[in-house]
Amino acid sequence: MTALPDAAGHWGPYGGRFVPEALIAALDQLAEEHERALHDEAFLAELDDLQRNYAGRPTPLTEAKRFGAAIGARVFLKREDLAHTGSHKINNVLGQALLTKRMGKTRVIAETGAGQHGVATATAAALFGFECTVYMGEEDTRRQALNVARMQLLGAEVIPVTTGTQTLKDATNEAFRDWVANVETTHYAIGSVVGPHPFPMLVRDFQRIIGVEARGQILERIGRLPDAAIACVGGGSNAMGLFHRFITDAEVQLIGCEAGGDGIETGRHAAPLTIGSPGVLHGARSYLMQDDDGQTLDTHSISAGLDYPGVGPEHAWLRDEHRAVYRGVTDTDAMAALELLARTEGILCAIESAHAFAGAQQWAAENGPDKVIVISCSGRGDKDVDTAARWFSLL
Amino acid sequence: MTRIDELFTTTRAAGRAALVGYLPVGFPDVPTSIAAMIAMIDGGVDLVEVGVPYTDPGIDGPVIQVAVDLALRAGTRVAHVFEAVEQVSAHAPAVVMGYWNPIEKLTPKVFAQRLKDAGGSGAITPDLIPEEAGPWLDAALQHDLDPIFLVAPSSTDARLDVVGRTNRGFVYAASTMGVTGTRDTVSNRAEELVARMRQHTTLPVGVGLGVSNGAQAAEVAGYADAVIVGSAFVRALQDGGADAVRRLAEDLSEGVRRKA
Ligand SMILES: Cc1ncc(COP(=O)(O)O)c(C=O)c1O
Numbered sequence: 001m002t003a004l005p006d007a008a009g010h011w012g013p014y015g016g017r018f019v020p021e022a023l024i025a026a027l028d029q030l031a032e033e034h035e036r037a038l039h040d041e042a043f044l045a046e047l048d049d050l051q052r053n054y055a056g057r058p059t060p061l062t063e064a065k066r067f068g069a070a071i072g073a074r075v076f077l078k079r080e081d082l083a084h085t086g087s088h089k090i091n092n093v094l095g096q097a098l099l100t101k102r103m104g105k106t107r108v109i110a111e112t113g114a115g116q117h118g119v120a121t122a123t124a125a126a127l128f129g130f131e132c133t134v135y136m137g138e139e140d141t142r143r144q145a146l147n148v149a150r151m152q153l154l155g156a157e158v159i160p161v162t163t164g165t166q167t168l169k170d171a172t173n174e175a176f177r178d179w180v181a182n183v184e185t186t187h188y189a190i191g192s193v194v195g196p197h198p199f200p201m202l203v204r205d206f207q208r209i210i211g212v213e214a215r216g217q218i219l220e221r222i223g224r225l226p227d228a229a230i231a232c233v234g235g236g237s238n239a240m241g242l243f244h245r246f247i248t249d250a251e252v253q254l255i256g257c258e259a260g261g262d263g264i265e266t267g268r269h270a271a272p273l274t275i276g277s278p279g280v281l282h283g284a285r286s287y288l289m290q291d292d293d294g295q296t297l298d299t300h301s302i303s304a305g306l307d308y309p310g311v312g313p314e315h316a317w318l319r320d321e322h323r324a325v326y327r328g329v330t331d332t333d334a335m336a337a338l339e340l341l342a343r344t345e346g347i348l349c350a351i352e353s354a355h356a357f358a359g360a361q362q363w364a365a366e367n368g369p370d371k372v373i374v375i376s377c378s379g380r381g382d383k384d385v386d387t388a389a390r391w392f393s394l395l
Numbered sequence: 396m397t398r399i400d401e402l403f404t405t406t407r408a409a410g411r412a413a414l415v416g417y418l419p420v421g422f423p424d425v426p427t428s429i430a431a432m433i434a435m436i437d438g439g440v441d442l443v444e445v446g447v448p449y450t451d452p453g454i455d456g457p458v459i460q461v462a463v464d465l466a467l468r469a470g471t472r473v474a475h476v477f478e479a480v481e482q483v484s485a486h487a488p489a490v491v492m493g494y495w496n497p498i499e500k501l502t503p504k505v506f507a508q509r510l511k512d513a514g515g516s517g518a519i520t521p522d523l524i525p526e527e528a529g530p531w532l533d534a535a536l537q538h539d540l541d542p543i544f545l546v547a548p549s550s551t552d553a554r555l556d557v558v559g560r561t562n563r564g565f566v567y568a569a570s571t572m573g574v575t576g577t578r579d580t581v582s583n584r585a586e587e588l589v590a591r592m593r594q595h596t597t598l599p600v601g602v603g604l605g606v607s608n609g610a611q612a613a614e615v616a617g618y619a620d621a622v623i624v625g626s627a628f629v630r631a632l633q634d635g636g637a638d639a640v641r642r643l644a645e646d647l648s649e650g651v652r653r654k655a
Contacts, residue, residue, distance in 0.1 A: 008526065018495055018522050020454045022547035022572050024554060163460055164450065176453050181573040183549065280496045281451060283522075293473045294500030296450040 004317070009197020009284075011317035017196040019176075019283045026183045031198040033099050038205065043098060050094045054127070055084045057091075057209065061217035061374070066344035067357075073364035076226070077377040078214045080238060081349060087379030088210060088238045089120035093189055095206035097124035100187040107131040107186040111175040113140055113168035113234065114305030114352060115147025116379055117191030122156035124189075132156040135174040137167040140304045146383050165298050168234075168308045172282050192235025193312030196283030200312050207241025214374050215245050222372065228253040228363060231376035232355040233273065233326065234305045236312035238378035243324060253325070256315060257359035259301030260328030270299035272311050273319050273326035281309065286316040302331040302387065305352040305379075333358040335391050338381070350379035351387065398488035398516045399541050399564040402441055403599040403620060412616035412651040414439055415601055416644060417492055417625035418632065419446030420479045421471025422462040427637070429479050434637040435628065436487045438644025444519060444625070445479050447493030454521050456576030458626040462633070473497050477513040484514035490543065490564070492519045498531065507534035517541030517564050525561040532561065545569055546592055548584040559596030565621060566592055570604045576626050578605035586618045612650030622651050 009015045017027060037043040051057040059079045068075035080088035100108055108130045112118030118134040125132035134151055138160040141148050151158050164170040172194075179188040193200045193207070211229070218226055229246050231239035233256040246252045261269030269275075272287040279288045281296060289297040289309040301307040318324035334351060337358035342348050349357065353376070360375050381388065389395040396404075406413045416435045420428050432443050448463035448471050455463070476491060483489045491510060498506045498520070510518065517540045523531065525544055535542040541564030546555055549572060558566060570585035571578070585602050592600050601621030606612055612622045624647055631639040 016527050017524060018527060019524070020521055020547065020569075021524060021545045021554070021558070022454075022549050022569060024524065025549040025551060163464065169451065173451055173453055177456075177574045180454060183572060280499055280522075282453075285499075290496065290500065292500070294449075294497035295467065296496075 005197065005201055009201060011314050012320065013278065014286050014313035014316040015197055015200055015284050017283060018280045018285065019196045020180060022180050023183065023196070027196055027198065029103060030099065030202070033102055034198055034202050037099060037102065047095055047098055051091070051209065055090050055094060056082065058213045059083050061214055061221065064345050067341055070340060070344055071361045071364045072369045073360070074370065074372045075360065076218060076374045078210055078242065078374060080210060080376060080378045081347070081353070081380035085116070085120045085123050086382065087116040087120070087350065088207060088241060089117040089191060090123065091209055091241065092191070092203050092206040092237060093120040093124045096187065096189040097128050097130070100130065100189070101128060103187065105185055105187045107182065108189050109133045109135070109175050109178050109186055110189045110191055111135050111168065111171040112191060113171070113307060114303065114350065115140070115144040115151065115383060116305060118156070118158070119147050119150045119154070121189050122151040122154035125156060126154050133178065134158050135161050135171040135178070137165070137171050138162050139166040140168065143387055144304055144383050167299070167304065169296065192237040193240045193314060194235040194282055194284065194310060200284060200314055203237050204240045204244060204314060207237050208244045210238065210241035210376060211243060211245035214242060218374060225249050225252050226374045227371040228255055228373045230255045230257065230356050230360045230363065230373060232257045232306060232352050232378060233311060233315065234308050234352060235310070236315045238376050240312060240314055242376045243318070247323060254318065254323060255359060255363055256324055256326040257329045257355040258326055259303055259306035259355060260330040261300040263330050264328045268300040269328055270301045270307050270309060271328040272309060273315060274328040278316065284313045286311055286313040287319070302334065303351040303355065305350070306355060327359055327362070329355040329358045335388070337361055338388065339392070347377065348381035349377050350381050351384045353378045397539060397541055397564065399442065402488055403565065406441065407620070412619055413441040413621040414612070414644070414648050414651045415442045415444060415621050415623040416440035416628050417444035417446055417623070418628050419448050419459065419463050419466055420476045421448055421466030421469055422629065422632070423465060424469055425471060425475045425478070429482050431632045431637045431640045432479065432483045433486055434641040435644045438641040439648025440644050441487060443483050443487055443489045444492040445476060445483060445489050447473060447476050447491055447497055449494040449497060452494060454574050456574040456626060458629050459575050462629045473501060477509050480510065480513040480515045488516045489514070490517040490519055490541065491515060492521070495520055495523045503531040503534040507538045507540055511538040511540060515540065517543055519543040519567055521545055525557050543567055546588065548572055548588050552591065555592050555595045559592065559598065562596070562598055565599040565601050566596060567623065568592060568600050568602050568619070570602050573604065575604055577607035577630070581605045581611050581615055585615065589619050609646040609650030612647045613653040616651045622647065
């Protein structure tokens with residue numbers, strides 16, 4: 001199961017390449033460069049140096065004793081919020097920046113929802129001296145204004161996208177359009193385990209370090225594997241990063257928490273694995289939210305980073321194989337968990353990550369006391385202070 | 396021989412390029428879009444690309460994006476596409492131009508059956524490559540529909556070969572690396588691409604992306620078997636209705652007969 005995908009990027013029926021012919025040459029080049037890099041000691045050493053001495057890895061595994069007591073489980077947090085730029089997104093971007101350099105490209109572009117991937121990309125671009133353009137839905141530029149300013153301070157150009165739903169989906173469309181036109185000089189640093197092959201595999205390979213570290217740390221700390229590993233799922237990169245090393249550990253349940261928005265039953269959510277169906281969006285086949293005509297449906301989530309109608313193909317495969325389970329977590333439950341974590345642990349997490357904390361709370365209630373849970377704390381909440389303050393009527 | 400084969404036999408015999416025109420179904424509403432497609436044929440378009448509106452048109456520029464967005468918001472459904480094909484194909488051969496997911500959702504089998512029943516001749520699928528097209532190729536060939544894939548300036552010779560061996564009807568060569576939209580000049584990479592493509596196929600090769608007037612059409616007709624025009628028709632329909640569409644078709648049609 002971990003040997004997948006196949007050479008053309010398929011996990012069973014999922015993944016693949018559904019893109020204009022114009023991009024195939026660039027995808028082939030990227031796949032070849034990635035393959036070479038993974039077997040190149042110099043590349044691996046350079047990435048390792050960046051991870052350690054620039055991004056601050058390994059990130060700690062923090063036991064959340066008071067939060068654990070409140071939800072009735074033994075809880076460990078994988079602290080991606082402590083990585084440079086404040087989320088796991090930097091893991092992927094540093095890897096892709098090194099590949100960009102190897103391919104001789106001088107410009108990077110990215111899509112971003114919450115702005116965390118945009119900030120990480122702008123950061124790497126500054127570090128490597130690349131030109132950088134970030135596409136962001138206009139609605140998201142409003143709800144994540146702090147991150148827009150961060151990207152601009154780092155020297156990136158931020159282009160608000162006004163088409164469609166003005167969120168992550170439309171930012172992704174715009175990034176693809178830019179890439180087709182500028183592919184000779186430009187690398188599209190996609191921000192999650194989505195898109196055409198080799199992106200879902202490549203991003204997973206760079207995020208896998210989350211689970212590799214977490215597995216080693218928990219074994220060292222308590223001498224056994226956890227009962228569950230839980231992460232939020234937007235496109236699915238922090239979840240795939242946490243899950244991948246545990247896939248062959250059958251005793252570890254893998255649980256992904258999607259955005260349940262106003263509630264799955266209302267239709268106002270972003271939970272394709274919970275209630276969507278297989279289809280093709282943004283270059284790959286996976287689960288997605290679509291109508292009877294195959295048109296992509298509008299999504300809703302309080303969290304810009306989870307407000308996306310698709311999901312990475314490897315998650316679709318893990319779902320169908322029953323190796324991972326996915327559940328929708330509502331805005332309300334996520335915000336309650338955000339507050340609980342803040343008050344019990346002094347950690348203000350991103351609203352995306354709060355979905356994983358709420359999911360853990362539910363899972364603990366269903367599975368009885370004394371279970372051990374590792375949760376991906378995928379990002380910190382600074383960018384969300386405005387949204388949270390409004391939610392709790394503090395503004 | 397399909398209707399598309401017949402068309403190119405005729406145009407080749409006449410020593411001219413074919414004129415292919417695109418409009419999306421449902422812009423600004425379903426009846427107007429169909430009337431505009433028929434006006435296009437009156438003006439001299441030989442083959443109509445009936446556009447399936449889609450929420451995420453990845454290789455379309457702003458003109459077509461806005462048009463399909465309006466079409467969808469006005470309630471256009473895939474069923475309307477088959478209605479359009481039925482009416483248009485009474486006047487000229489018609490292919491659908493559609494992103495893959497709406498076809499996959501209906502299933503390739505049912506899509507092909509309904510397209511055939513409506514009188515369609517094939518489908519251009521801009522985000523589908525031959526390697527991912529297995530079930531679609533089976534369904535299309537079973538119904539004698541032409542599957543039409545694209546090539547681009549970045550395509551390697553190996554890929555031109557795959558497309559050359561898979562396509563029926565004609566090959567769609569994207570003139571430039573970029574999205575749809577009118578441009579002041581048609582990229583000079585188009586001519587080179589057509590020449591490379593001809594080493595891998597005897598099928599006609601059409602060139603699209605960027606053509607908007609008779610002079611450009613004449614230039615492209617100098618080296619290609621078909622001149623494909625999309626955004627310029629959408630803009631004409633938006634600015635001047637079916638009459639403007641007919642006039643643009645007349646200008647382009649004169650162009651494909653003139654040759655630069
Ligand atoms: C902190 C944080 N967590 C999670 C996500 C969701 O992305 P993914 O599912 O790829 O991890 C985002 C996306 O913006 C994010 O900023």
